[in-house]
Amino acid sequence: MSNLISKIDDIFHSKTLAVYGVSRKGGLGNILLQGFIDQEFPNLYIINPTISEPNIKIMGVPVFPDLKSIGEPIDLVICSTHPKYVKDIVIECGQYGVKAVIIFSAGFGEKSEEGKKTEKKLLEIAQKYQMRLIGPNCMGFYCPETGLSFFPALPTESGPLGFISQSGSIANIMAFSSMLKGIHFSKSISYGNGIDLGFNDFLEYLGDDSNTNLIACYLEGVKDGRRFIELVKKIKKPIIIWKVGVTPGGSKAAHSHTGSLCGNDKLWNNIFNQYKVIRVYNLEEMVSMIQAFINPMPVRDRRVAIISGPGGPAVSSADACEMNNLKLAELTKESKMRLKEYFPEFGSSMSNPIDISLQATFDPILEKKTYEIVGKDPNVDMILIYLTMLTPRYKDLIDLQKDISKPIAIVSALDVNVSADCFSKNIIRSFIHLRAKKVPGIIKKMNEHGISIHPNENLAAKVLNHIYRYYNQTYSP
């Protein structure tokens, strides 16, 4: 373990934590503190110099006027005060031997030249005391394993995803959106202006972290392009990046957001293609891509079989596959013969895209057998399934996967599923559906078996293409 990696790992394993910026009347600091309380972080303290009475507690957490009054070593400090207090707090932390400070406060380099100068000073102070800084203008760390958090009510379960975000809000939205899809985190990191520890440091750390199987990032720009390239070249885990600043307007916005320089987008694309970084363009794409790369099945060719109850979506899915550089598989004669035994005489189609017709709704054997025959066909490398909603038949796919180990992407109007409980009179009567509360757990189980769920066929096809590219070194601009 390098020095840097072991230092970051130490911060993630902090045992004592003090928060600046919590007050009796409430505010952002109190909300940050609630996150740690929810994760049952072991030793929490509040520092508030305006409260000098002894034995005061806010939200059940003891309050001290300064660090030294606590009387025990403090590993990590969260600073959520007005920016004008930050410098003195950082000095106090350095003198007290704190390992790292997460500066939530904003109003520095992203704001003005004056702010940039202050940032430089903060860094000098930290370096003097061999203390590390995260931020400013960030949410910090979320790590369910060790109880670190950046917002209340985040899940307490750990998972395989490591997430790095320049934007705190996106780290936060991601945590909630992912929860609904059963995706959980090893670590999530929001580093904002990144004046000390930055994107490359965290990328290196997660690349090495044994609890992280895949890495996803929201990125505005990096400071050291050469090191970034070396890292993505070296790391043998899927890396998914939502890189913004594609256009002049976006670049300008990024600069006023975290002071980032986005760089030439074409150049970024070339790097991503060369080093198999998977690029996405919004949160919805990000969540789809993460699902597909939690346990992607190795694949050697890109012949897709499309299975669809409804005929219309089968046609559109065929378009989506060809537009995403995939080929439509030609089933073997044997498979077609076997399908014939189960297929309805009319309204169905056995040539790819395979349309199992409306009858699938009433004939579970038809659906199950189609998955089996098509899934085992040697001419089929990957499968795209278009369903109206998830049904309990998802188990057939998981069972089949043990035999075939092929990437499977499902398109599903999932919101119907999740909503079914609420609009029950209309929907429960017409469809076999899963209870909403069970949906995240089921998606999680499917993801673990290389099966992912998507809101539309274009995204499902994009995901399959990226799995193929990931295993076949065929990335090109």
Place this chain on the structure above:
Amino acid sequence: MSNLISKIDDIFHSKTLAVYGVSRKGGLGNILLQGFIDQEFPNLYIINPTISEPNIKIMGVPVFPDLKSIGEPIDLVICSTHPKYVKDIVIECGQYGVKAVIIFSAGFGEKSEEGKKTEKKLLEIAQKYQMRLIGPNCMGFYCPETGLSFFPALPTESGPLGFISQSGSIANIMAFSSMLKGIHFSKSISYGNGIDLGFNDFLEYLGDDSNTNLIACYLEGVKDGRRFIELVKKIKKPIIIWKVGVTPGGSKAAHSHTGSLCGNDKLWNNIFNQYKVIRVYNLEEMVSMIQAFINPMPVRDRRVAIISGPGGPAVSSADACEMNNLKLAELTKESKMRLKEYFPEFGSSMSNPIDISLQATFDPILEKKTYEIVGKDPNVDMILIYLTMLTPRYKDLIDLQKDISKPIAIVSALDVNVSADCFSKNIIRSFIHLRAKKVPGIIKKMNEHGISIHPNENLAAKVLNHIYRYYNQTYSP
């Protein structure tokens, strides 16, 4: 009203209906029948020649061995039998004076050359009796106003959307997906192989229908391109088309689905661009675009203001706008001065994209005032708002719209909202959210005021660009 239009209108206003293909043991015919029962269609009958006993009812509907035993005129017949019986049924209908037959049964022109010949015969029979045919291989009509239906449990409310679909399943999925977004139908039409009444006929009809404000279509191909062009040129309502068969694979699939010839996609694009037809590529895009065109606000320029609580999505939204041919608005000095009164000192940005920072979560005045100042700025033509979820503050926007009448597109991780009821412990505590059951009604109200809700910023920007193009004759390939 032309002869054709009044004939189709007559079919939509059928008062008596007989269904072939309903049996004691159940099946697809029974499911279709349930749809009409749910819509409280006035006079329903079942025709089943294998049941000759008098006074038999299935699902509460009286059964007769043939039409003439009913003893009253029948306006419309639904035929859901094995295809081999269809010809004789059509003859019987013609002789009995039925106005139209919806042929649900498949296994005709989409299947074989033999099937094409049968279709020709069916058409000859119908023409001999001046009777109209819908299908075969279709779901038929859904019209809440008159009680027509093609699936159980469809909403009984009417709305402004006319929908035409070559695919029955898509007509069906659309009905349910739309319901969750508060979108309702004047008429929805699934015409399948369209051997008699086809796409152009229904397009002409909906173009003239006073209950239909906008038209959306799923299309594989049309038989008479010249007439299609004349129609889209003539109709002064927004027309949204999901045209499939973009690629060779998709075209082939469409041909085996409904026997359609998709034609050259580039040519289609040219026609769509020239005649302001709005093209979408999947159901998710379709639902977004429909929302935006339920009551689109007229707009003369394409300068967008982006308002976002979180900074990251603001950057990505700026990218999305520029990628979709929109410009970032430059706020007036006056607006910036006024914003300054309400804006937090740090973590926010007043230059477009406007980042109201995390503080918006706790400061409803900030959100409301930002909408107001930005909305009234003369340099702003349209507004894109990125929210984590819908909150009760949507009312501020509706109020504002009465003053400004500008297109507003909201990006929202709505599934979080709809799911909030189910995952309440985690989510209700952290966010102000709306109860799931209320979401469709609220979206409906927003759509009626020119405010639409989208799953990602790229779709929101695409929608705004199409509104601009719709009002400014600037469609080009």
